[in-house]
Amino acid sequence: MSxxxxxxxxxxxxxxxxxxxxxxxxxxxxxxxxxxxxTASSLFGG
Numbered sequence: 407m408s409x410x411x412x413x414x415x416x417x418x419x420x421x422x423x424x425x426x427x428x429x430x431x432x433x434x435x436x437x438x439x440x441x442x443x444x445t446a447s448s449l450f451g452g
């Protein structure tokens with residue numbers, strides 16, 4: 407039995423890389439949602 411608490415074959419992903427990946431996907435998603443809401447409000451709000 408292994409004395410470490412991590413499963414065999416697991417790797418450690420740096421926190422900065424995870425934050426970068428979330429930003430890479432999240433920022434365009436937030437911008438797209440903002441544009442959609444802005445356009446929809448002008449269509450339905452008058």
